[in-house]
Amino acid sequence: MNVLVINAGSSSLKFQLLDTKTREVYAKGNCERIGIDGSFIGYNVKDGDKQKLEVALPDHKTAIKHVFEILAGAGFDTDKIEGIGHRVVQGGWYFPESKVVTDETLGWVREVAPLAPLHNYAEADVIEICREMFPSIGNVIVADTSFHYNIPEKAWRYALPRDVVDKLHIRKYGAHGTSHRYIWRSTKELLGDDVHKLVSCHLGSGASLSAIQDGKDMDTTMGLTPLDGLIMGTRCGTIDPATVCYLVREGGYTIDEVDTMMNKQSGLLALSGISSDSRDIEDGVNKGDPNCIMAFDMFYYRTSQLIAEMAQSMHGFDTMAFSAGIGENSATMRMGVAKELEWLGVKVDPEKNKVRSDELRVISTDDSKIKVLVVPTNEELMIALDVEELLGK
Ligand code: AMP
Numbered sequence: 310m311n312v313l314v315i316n317a318g319s320s321s322l323k324f325q326l327l328d329t330k331t332r333e334v335y336a337k338g339n340c341e342r343i344g345i346d347g348s349f350i351g352y353n354v355k356d357g358d359k360q361k362l363e364v365a366l367p368d369h370k371t372a373i374k375h376v377f378e379i380l381a382g383a384g385f386d387t388d389k390i391e392g393i394g395h396r397v398v399q400g401g402w403y404f405p406e407s408k409v410v411t412d413e414t415l416g417w418v419r420e421v422a423p424l425a426p427l428h429n430y431a432e433a434d435v436i437e438i439c440r441e442m443f444p445s446i447g448n449v450i451v452a453d454t455s456f457h458y459n460i461p462e463k464a465w466r467y468a469l470p471r472d473v474v475d476k477l478h479i480r481k482y483g484a485h486g487t488s489h490r491y492i493w494r495s496t497k498e499l500l501g502d503d504v505h506k507l508v509s510c511h512l513g514s515g516a517s518l519s520a521i522q523d524g525k526d527m528d529t530t531m532g533l534t535p536l537d538g539l540i541m542g543t544r545c546g547t548i549d550p551a552t553v554c555y556l557v558r559e560g561g562y563t564i565d566e567v568d569t570m571m572n573k574q575s576g577l578l579a580l581s582g583i584s585s586d587s588r589d590i591e592d593g594v595n596k597g598d599p600n601c602i603m604a605f606d607m608f609y610y611r612t613s614q615l616i617a618e619m620a621q622s623m624h625g626f627d628t629m630a631f632s633a634g635i636g637e638n639s640a641t642m643r644m645g646v647a648k649e650l651e652w653l654g655v656k657v658d659p660e661k662n663k664v665r666s667d668e669l670r671v672i673s674t675d676d677s678k679i680k681v682l683v684v685p686t687n688e689e690l691m692i693a694l695d696v697e698e699l700l701g702k
Contacts, residue, residue, distance in 0.1 A: 311335070348366035374442070387445070387446070395451065409699050424534070457529045464527065467533075489519035513542075520619035540580070542585035545579075553567055577608065643681075658672060666683075
């Protein structure tokens, strides 16, 4: 089935057209700076070189129009596109699984938008535009929170007054669920009956862990929002929640300033003082920069601590999988985290770890108690497979 996957942000729109049977990617790209000066679309058609189309993108509707023109130019007219899958960041309490777009389900995306205002409103608008422009193509909503929705109540409930959490729908929603689901699926395909308790580590500029027992999510590190849990590129992860009150009361910051500080000015960027990108920080480590060394040490410490926490929620683990930008590419980060976990029986083979590859692979030693994998994630494929399942019949 030919599925177009759309991942819309407030000022960007990523797209990928792929065939779910052959898994071939026909075209992919990103419309950037929508609604801002200097907008453009960077894209590839099949294995061709990257192209850049400098074009005014005053709104998402114009961006989608151009995406369909690019696809038509590559031989994919509208009638060859059999479904559209939309990534939605926050599914709230309505999407324990992916759902076909109807007036009702689209309304739900907007209803839960206050939990992710920067994403959900834009995503809902784009879904609406696709329905209007291409009424013959079915649309599916794939929420990033779905996979975590049925974790046990003791894992999702916050110890706040019941009337408050009920009224405001406060709970752990998590994120990166589509990626964690794909990581489980790939790990299971490779290991079969040898995997039951997996700690899935999606380590990119945003980062989260998931405890997955026989395909069911048991806990995850992100919370009400994607700020919780691990130290990330620019996000602080878990800190004492009273820090927010202290910053407002004693530091004189507004609540919006604290929000920006914790989401955009913290994490590896704040610790290293130079960059949110692990490659830049690794250069700093190699030059002996103490702030960069501390940034990496803290990343290993917190990540390994939370891996142990995820393992605790399953009373053990047999497998862990590294994925996303850092997990797939940084041998240094993988080894740093794995070394912290040696006492739990994690042993990574330095030679296997060093190999650069786009393939799913095992990097633990043969005598490691815990199997350690690198799994290139593929959220787009996972979304497309959901579209196939829901619309394919
Ligand atoms: P993601 O959000 O999954 O795209 O991950 C982005 C992050 O992955 C970047 O900010 C880098 O820290 C890291 N990253 C990407 N490529 C590499 C690489 N080749 N080596 C080390 N880290 C990388």
